[in-house]
Amino acid sequence: MPRLRDSGRVLNPSTSLRDAGQGTGLSVPFSGRDLLDADDGPQTFTVKCHIKILAQPTLDLEDMIAEMQTIFDTADVRMEIASRQNLVGSDFTDLLDLNVGQCAGNTTTEQNDLFDERDDAGDDDLVIYFVRSTVPAFNGCGSHPDDQPGCVVAQGASLWTLAHEVGHVLDLPHISGEQDQNGNCVSPNFSRLMTGCSTNNITSTPTLSSGEIDTVQGSDYAQE
Amino acid sequence: MPVTREQVLSFLGREEMDYGQAAENLGAEALPVLRQIIDEGPTPMAAKATYLVGFIEERQDAPSTDAAEAVRLAAESAEPVLRVAAAGALRHFPRPPVDLLDRLLQDTDPGVRKLTLQRLEQNPIPEMEPRLRRILEEEPSPRLRDIARRITDKIR
Numbered sequence: 001m002p003r004l005r006d007s008g009r010v011l012n013p014s015t016s017l018r019d020a021g022q023g024t025g026l027s028v029p030f031s032g033r034d035l036l037d038a039d040d041g042p043q044t045f046t047v048k049c050h051i052k053i054l055a056q057p058t059l060d061l062e063d064m065i066a067e068m069q070t071i072f073d074t075a076d077v078r079m080e081i082a083s084r085q086n087l088v089g090s091d092f093t094d095l096l097d098l099n100v101g102q103c104a105g106n107t108t109t110e111q112n113d114l115f116d117e118r119d120d121a122g123d124d125d126l127v128i129y130f131v132r133s134t135v136p137a138f139n140g141c142g143s144h145p146d147d148q149p150g151c152v153v154a155q156g157a158s159l160w161t162l163a164h165e166v167g168h169v170l171d172l173p174h175i176s177g178e179q180d181q182n183g184n185c186v187s188p189n190f191s192r193l194m195t196g197c198s199t200n201n202i203t204s205t206p207t208l209s210s211g212e213i214d215t216v217q218g219s220d221y222a223q224e
Numbered sequence: 225m226p227v228t229r230e231q232v233l234s235f236l237g238r239e240e241m242d243y244g245q246a247a248e249n250l251g252a253e254a255l256p257v258l259r260q261i262i263d264e265g266p267t268p269m270a271a272k273a274t275y276l277v278g279f280i281e282e283r284q285d286a287p288s289t290d291a292a293e294a295v296r297l298a299a300e301s302a303e304p305v306l307r308v309a310a311a312g313a314l315r316h317f318p319r320p321p322v323d324l325l326d327r328l329l330q331d332t333d334p335g336v337r338k339l340t341l342q343r344l345e346q347n348p349i350p351e352m353e354p355r356l357r358r359i360l361e362e363e364p365s366p367r368l369r370d371i372a373r374r375i376t377d378k379i380r
Contacts, residue, residue, distance in 0.1 A: 097308045097335040136275040139239040156268025183245045198237030
């Protein structure tokens with residue numbers, strides 16, 4: 001079944017799809033991708049993301065981005081990739097393996113140094129840094145300095161780590177009820193993006209609950 | 225009761241695992257499984273396993289040969305990320321093997337050297353002074369030379 005994000009042309013769109021397309025200035029035939037990527041697309045909210053790469057992820061970055069966009073589409077949020085940049089050179093060699101401490105909200109000096117690299121990102125834009133590894137090793141880390149929203153994704157991340165960490169930046173905590181009091185994953189829910197028991201075990205596009213959708217839409221970084 | 229591979233993987237797979245909690249829950253009994261994961265991979269899991277060895281060692285009353293050997297395995301890996309993890313794990317060893325530190329300080333990867341130097345800056349080891357002096361002369365990165373200088377100053 002074709003997905004709305006596929007690039008094939010929609011020759012005979014339904015009335016609602018035609019209205020949505022024409023509302024964004026597209027003329028028929030247009031592709032689902034054109035519609036989703038249009039500046040004034042059908043989603044009510046937009047989160048602007050800037051990608052900065054110190055180390056290419058092992059999995060295909062485009063697949064990670066596409067999964068993130070698919071997941072947040074369900075929250076009526078358009079994830080816009082506003083810029084991409086490779087961060088290379090001796091200034092960044094020291095940050096390839098980024099000390100993130102416990103990744104529990106506070107940030108380290110190394111995180112602060114890296115998150116200073118925002119270039120033209122707006123105050124409410126997210127900057128996503130792809131590093132070789134974190135110290136200690138996490139798939140990613142959603143902690144960021146105040147007023148510098150963003151996250152870090154490690155080279156060995158899963159297909160859904162990017163969306164998961166962006167979820168943290170958009171105020172989503174891990175879902176409850178998966179772990180016992182000792183932190184053992186006794187009831188993991190791998191159908192949810194914000195599982196705290198590993199996105200490695202997710203097998204198909206994970207979901208957001210209605211409460212999580214409300215939280216994302218109410219985030220400071222979801223611009224209406 | 226022995227710790228199973230499934231129990232260990234249940235912690236290692238998480239996006240942001242709580243290493244302290246995993247070390248408390250699994251303890252030194254997990255070391256054979258962690259060593260196996262370091263040996264067999266995949267690399268992201270092996271890197272987490274290596275760090276976890278460090279957190280477990282930090283909680284032991286006496287140095288453990290099993291922990292040191294597990295980290296040595298990571299230090300000898302062809303994967304830079306695993307060698308970085310080995311250097312990172314040694315930050316949690318109260319008494320890291322000096323020969324292992326020496327090996328990591330000579331690593332071709334600057335990230336490995338950086339973390340090893342940071343370990344020594346945290347807690348200098350006087351036996352490492354000859355190697356540090358060579359780093360002061362030969363290390364291409366000014367930032368790493370600065371760390372080496374601070375360590376030698378502390379040792380004096």
